[in-house]
Amino acid sequence: MNPKSIIVIFGATGDLAKRKLFPSLYRLYEKGHLNDQFAVVGVARRPLSADEFRNYVRDSVETAFQQKLADERFTSHFYYHPFDVTEAESYQRLKSLLEQLDGTYKTEGNRIFYLAMAPEFFGTVTSRLQSEGLTETHGFKRLVIEKPFGHDLASAEKLNDEIRRVFSEREIYRIDHYLGKEMVQNIEVIRFSNAIFEPLWNNRFIANIQITSSETLGVEDRGRYYDHSGALRDMVQNHMLQMVALLAMEPPIKLTTDDIRHEKVKVLRALRPIAHDEVDRYFVRGQYGRGAIHGKHVPAYREEPNVDPDSNTETFVAGKLLIDNFRWAGVPFYIRTGKRMAEKSTKIVVQFKDVPMNLYYRTNETIAPNLLVIHIQPDEGITLQLNGKKTGESTTITAPFQLDYCNNCIDGINTPEAYEKLLYDCMRGDATNFTHWDEVAASWQFVDPISEVWANTKASDFPNYAAGSMGPAAADELLKQDGFHWWPIEHPRP
Numbered sequence: 001m002n003p004k005s006i007i008v009i010f011g012a013t014g015d016l017a018k019r020k021l022f023p024s025l026y027r028l029y030e031k032g033h034l035n036d037q038f039a040v041v042g043v044a045r046r047p048l049s050a051d052e053f054r055n056y057v058r059d060s061v062e063t064a065f066q067q068k069l070a071d072e073r074f075t076s077h078f079y080y081h082p083f084d085v086t087e088a089e090s091y092q093r094l095k096s097l098l099e100q101l102d103g104t105y106k107t108e109g110n111r112i113f114y115l116a117m118a119p120e121f122f123g124t125v126t127s128r129l130q131s132e133g134l135t136e137t138h139g140f141k142r143l144v145i146e147k148p149f150g151h152d153l154a155s156a157e158k159l160n161d162e163i164r165r166v167f168s169e170r171e172i173y174r175i176d177h178y179l180g181k182e183m184v185q186n187i188e189v190i191r192f193s194n195a196i197f198e199p200l201w202n203n204r205f206i207a208n209i210q211i212t213s214s215e216t217l218g219v220e221d222r223g224r225y226y227d228h229s230g231a232l233r234d235m236v237q238n239h240m241l242q243m244v245a246l247l248a249m250e251p252p253i254k255l256t257t258d259d260i261r262h263e264k265v266k267v268l269r270a271l272r273p274i275a276h277d278e279v280d281r282y283f284v285r286g287q288y289g290r291g292a293i294h295g296k297h298v299p300a301y302r303e304e305p306n307v308d309p310d311s312n313t314e315t316f317v318a319g320k321l322l323i324d325n326f327r328w329a330g331v332p333f334y335i336r337t338g339k340r341m342a343e344k345s346t347k348i349v350v351q352f353k354d355v356p357m358n359l360y361y362r363t364n365e366t367i368a369p370n371l372l373v374i375h376i377q378p379d380e381g382i383t384l385q386l387n388g389k390k391t392g393e394s395t396t397i398t399a400p401f402q403l404d405y406c407n408n409c410i411d412g413i414n415t416p417e418a419y420e421k422l423l424y425d426c427m428r429g430d431a432t433n434f435t436h437w438d439e440v441a442a443s444w445q446f447v448d449p450i451s452e453v454w455a456n457t458k459a460s461d462f463p464n465y466a467a468g469s470m471g472p473a474a475a476d477e478l479l480k481q482d483g484f485h486w487w488p489i490e491h492p493r494p
């Protein structure tokens with residue numbers, strides 16, 4: 001089914017639209033997932049003509065794919081409507097444009113409003129869309145909303161109340177772009193379609209689960225936003241907890257949006273709350289100092305543009321999460337994420353418990369644990385680490401070996417970009433890979449006490465990790481005290 005819709009992008013001249021949204025729409029168009037019954041209207045303040053905007057879109061696509069567009073077929077679907085979203089009058093002209101385009105492209109009154117602009121505008125835009133009649137349509141109306149969805153539970157509730165006055169929960173698509181990643185979507189398939197995993201997927205057989213999402217980039221030009229956010233709000237509240245939920249949820253009754261979300265919410269609600277006086281025991285914060293990444297010297301976080309030179313903001317978080325339910329009681333989920341780390345890598349390592357009796361036991365030799373590694377990015381695939389006889393040695397000497405499947409090594413397969421999948425899902429009305437309000441609320445509830453403690457206590461040791469390292473030593477201690485260690489994130493492909 002090819003969806004028909006007008007997509008209104010608020011913030012169409014911004015970084016997100018340019019780097020992600022236009023290229024993703026182009027890929028959908030090129031693959032034939034969009035028929036000709038679609039139009040995109042860009043909204044931003046700067047005065048561009050329709051032609052200038054189309055050139056801007058063309059440029060963004062050509063930059064993303066490093067190839068020239070052959071003709072104007074794709075960009076001819078784009079329109080531009082310059083106005084300041086805080087001014088009520090301009091919405092009437094936008095309304096007329098949408099009605100006119102609806103006739104031209106036969107989009108049956110279907111409208112997607114994509115808020116790709118600063119969150120302070122989310123409430124204003126949604127209420128104006130209603131008061132000026134843009135949401136009165138005979139087709140569907142949907143709201144796509146970018147992160148951050150609030151900066152704590154109270155602000156998220158306020159924002160949610162504002163948008164729920166205009167859009168029902170079913171019409172709201174809260175973006176978490178990790179949910180659009182191929183291998184994040186693969187987690188449930190790996191778990192629920194393999195007879196060898198599901199029986200072992202519990203506290204009887206799993207020792208711990210580790211999720212690492214490390215970046216080599218610093219804050220780039222987002223210092224103003226990031227210095228008020230930090231890694232806990234920027235990455236943990238959303239992407240990291242979403243991955244925890246997918247790894248820990250019960251098998252849903254059916255693979256429907258509601259059933260999957262229901263199971264994820266149950267996990268987030270079962271996270272053991274961290275009391276203020278327990279934060280130091282379960283969580284570690286870090287901030288990068290100067291260092292070198294892949295041989296290039298980079299400045300400390302406090303030296304980045306638009307960052308307070310005395311900033312207390314964390315650029316790294318490691319945490320130990322416990323899920324208080326029958327399946328996971330006693331199994332630590334370790335998470336870590338940070339900027340300016342040694343590698344760009346997102347990986348999940350499931351460490352299985354040791355065999356009950358080590359027949360190959362020798363005083364100075366230990367048997368390696370079985371590991372299931374889910375490679376999210378940049379490499380995609382899974383590795384299963386098993387043990388076998390060490391070649392050429394007697395049967396008492398074991399050695400680990402890896403069964404390796406590489407998803408993005410297959411010739412001709414070009415994994416769709418997360419935004420491409422999410423835009424297409426939204427156009428088709430599939431909200432499975434978007435976050436429900438209950439998930440957002442439960443995540444903030446978990447994260448809030450940690451950010452409260454960190455906001456109120458100055459980290460005396462910041463900066464406490466060098467750019468280009470794997471974070472502060474305390475993150476290693478977190479696992480060491482439980483008898484574990486972080487598994488390496490580099491994974492040389494054969």
Ligand SMILES: NC(=O)C1=CN([C@@H]2O[C@H](COP(=O)(O)OP(=O)(O)OC[C@H]3O[C@@H](n4cnc5c(N)ncnc54)[C@H](OP(=O)(O)O)[C@@H]3O)[C@@H](O)[C@H]2O)C=CC1
Binds near residue numbers: 010011017
């Ligand atoms: N960039 C990214 O990689 C990511 C961004 N996000 C989120 O996406 C959203 C957009 O981010 P990003 O694109 O980086 O932001 P930018 O600052 O690059 O872009 C903001 C956009 O909003 C427009 N704008 C600002 N004020 C007004 C106004 N009063 N009326 C109309 N338009 C206005 C700007 O255009 P003009 O100046 O012409 O008005 C511009 O198009 C944010 O919520 C961000 O958190 C989420 C994940 C990643």
Ligand SMILES: O=C1O[C@H](COP(=O)(O)O)[C@@H](O)[C@H](O)[C@H]1O
Binds near residue numbers: 215234235346
């Ligand atoms: O949402 C965000 O994610 C990016 C990391 O995304 P990835 O797809 O490159 O792993 C992060 O850089 C950014 O700070 C954060 O807002």
